[in-house]
Amino acid sequence: KAGYDVTKEYYVNDHGNQIITLTNSLIYRYEEQFGAHKNEEHPAEFYPGDYLIDAAKTIAEKYGSQFLKGKTSLVAAEHTATFRSLAINMMLDLIRADLASLGIIFDVFSSEAALVNAGKVQDSFAVLDKLNLTRVGVLPRPMGYDGDEDAEYEEKEQLLFKSTLFGDASDRVIKKSDGTLTYFASDIAYHYDKFKRGFDLLIDVWGADHGGYVPRITSAVTEITEKGAELNVVLCQMVNLLKEGKPFKMSKRAGNFIMVSDIGELVPLDILKFYMLSRSPDSQISFDFDEVVNQSEDNLVYYIQYASARAVNVEKKYLEVFNAAPSYNTADYYQNASEQERALSREILRFPEIIVKAARTFGPQYVVEYLLKLSRTFHALYTGVGGVRVTFVDKDDRAMSDKRLTLIQAFRSTIASALTCLGITPANFLSR
Numbered sequence: 001k002a003g004y005d006v007t008k009e010y011y012v013n014d015h016g017n018q019i020i021t022l023t024n025s026l027i028y029r030y031e032e033q034f035g036a037h038k039n040e041e042h043p044a045e046f047y048p049g050d051y052l053i054d055a056a057k058t059i060a061e062k063y064g065s066q067f068l069k070g071k072t073s074l075v076a077a078e079h080t081a082t083f084r085s086l087a088i089n090m091m092l093d094l095i096r097a098d099l100a101s102l103g104i105i106f107d108v109f110s111s112e113a114a115l116v117n118a119g120k121v122q123d124s125f126a127v128l129d130k131l132n133l134t135r136v137g138v139l140p141r142p143m144g145y146d147g148d149e150d151a152e153y154e155e156k157e158q159l160l161f162k163s164t165l166f167g168d169a170s171d172r173v174i175k176k177s178d179g180t181l182t183y184f185a186s187d188i189a190y191h192y193d194k195f196k197r198g199f200d201l202l203i204d205v206w207g208a209d210h211g212g213y214v215p216r217i218t219s220a221v222t223e224i225t226e227k228g229a230e231l232n233v234v235l236c237q238m239v240n241l242l243k244e245g246k247p248f249k250m251s252k253r254a255g256n257f258i259m260v261s262d263i264g265e266l267v268p269l270d271i272l273k274f275y276m277l278s279r280s281p282d283s284q285i286s287f288d289f290d291e292v293v294n295q296s297e298d299n300l301v302y303y304i305q306y307a308s309a310r311a312v313n314v315e316k317k318y319l320e321v322f323n324a325a326p327s328y329n330t331a332d333y334y335q336n337a338s339e340q341e342r343a344l345s346r347e348i349l350r351f352p353e354i355i356v357k358a359a360r361t362f363g364p365q366y367v368v369e370y371l372l373k374l375s376r377t378f379h380a381l382y383t384g385v386g387g388v389r390v391t392f393v394d395k396d397d398r399a400m401s402d403k404r405l406t407l408i409q410a411f412r413s414t415i416a417s418a419l420t421c422l423g424i425t426p427a428n429f430l431s432r
Contacts, residue, residue, distance in 0.1 A: 001421045002359035007199070010095075010106040011190060014088050015113040016183065022047060022091070023084040027075045029056035030083070034065055036073035049257075055090045098260040102273050103423045112186050115193065121181055124189040125159070125174070127224055133162050139170060161188070166219035184216065191221045195229040203362060208235045208282065234362050236281040242288040267292050270424045271301050277422055278368040300372055301429075304415065307375035308430045310382050311412045317393045318405050326402040333403040338390055340381040341407060347377045348407075348414050355421065364422055371418050378411055 013019070025046040031037060033056055042048060067083070069076035075083065092109065099106065115121065128134045136157050159175035161184070174185035191202060202221070206213075214233045221231040241248045241258070263272055266289050275292060278300060279285050295302050318326060334345060351370070358366040380386060392404045416426040 001355050001417075004201075004359065007108060008104075008106045009108040009110055009194070011110050011112065012088070012092065013112050013183070015111075015116050015186065019084065019088065019113075021045065022087050023080065025052055026055060026059075026087045027080070027083050029053050030059055030067070031073055031075060033057060033060040034068060034073040051094070055087070058090070059086060094259070101260055101264060101269050103270075103425070110190065110194075112190065115186060115189055116181065120193050121185050121189040124192045124224060125185075127192070128161065128174075128188070128220075131223060131226075133165070133220075133223055134174070135160050135162060135171070137171070139173070161216075161220060163216045163219065166215070166223075168216050168219070172216055184213075184220075187217055188220045188224060191217070191229070191231060192224050195221075195225045200229050202229055202231045204231065204233045205281075206233055206235055208237045211235050232362060234281050237284045239276075240284070240286040242286055242290075244290055245288065248289065268428075270429050273424055274301055274368065274422065274429065277364045280363065280365050300368075303379075304371055304375045305430055307378045307382075308412060308415055311378065311408050314392045314408050315405065318401060321393050321395050322398060322401070326405045328402065328406050329399065330403050330406050333406070336400075337403075337407075338381075338388055340377075340384070340387050341390065341404070344374075344377050344381050344407060344411060347374050348410050351414050351418065354418075358421075367418050367421055371415060374411070374414065374418075 028037065028043065028046055029052045032053075067075050067079040096106075125134065137160055138155060138157055139153065139160070141155075142153055154177050156177035158173045158177050160171040161174050163172045164170065172184055173182050174188070175181055194202060214235070218231045218233065221229055241263075260269065260272070263269075271292060272287075275287060276285065291299065292301070297303055297306070334342060337345070354366055354370040358364055381390060384390065390404065392408065393401050415430070419426045419429055
């Protein structure tokens, strides 16, 4: 809406130890389908959660026992890569479906594994080396290190990014002594590749628990692109789910995460999205299901819906009285309008300013705040609070009725446009 050419990209961490753990966890659940691991306690190193059981059942139904080794109930080693691919694709299907339920469709899914396999991490190392930003060395021991407390630490030479040049407390490992790449290495390469694909403004959305990682990745991206790319990281706080004001546990199949589709069983997802966007990403959000579905003026969703409903009633009244469409003649309207009408006109005219502010600060919450103020201004006009109550449809003055209906329709159009900017379908949102 603000005029930027935007590409939405989802970066898939499909390389490294977490993917190995995911693959082995799925294999374990698949083997269970054929009688393995009876009376065993689920291995602590594997991921819990019924979602993996569901995935294993789907694989067993589709492929049967063809991945098993001979007549055993264990998967043959040569099929590990197949399970890795199945695990990644099935998890991405879940993610895509959840995102789509919120109206979020990504243009590109970028694979970390594909990046590594294409040699792009090594390419980024070469660029950093040319810029004299890498060194081979041994990092100082972490405070309190007792030999195995920090698995990331090695008393061996590793390839390091000179992060201390940019205010970091320590240089950072990008390749370990055994040749293993770190996530930091892949992340540098990913952003550099994105820059080479033509993007100069990069916006990452992360969980707040990664806040300490931001300075080193932003400095690395700034340097490797020679200040050609600007990386901005938006940190999102965790969300507290509440019901009747108390913490609400919903993890019925996930083990340690909650799907959007689970919440969608309790609250319409366009309303969920609106509430999530009503607060700055770095604010702690308490999402209370009872508050969200409450139909009162204290409910910010209902407050906007009620304003729109009142505007629709004015339009219906016009058609009943004049049995025709308005002429939309607004000549001399502002000069002769009441102060409340002028206030609504001024608020409508602020919309482009709000869009630019939200885009430049990566703050969609400003659009929500604007919708609330716009609705508040309309409610004041409709009820006559603080001034003379306006007669929107006057059967004896069609000219003024036409002008006031133009204002009403501008108000409704602005609400619809603002909701669309938030990725919310106005018809669905306003019809509840």
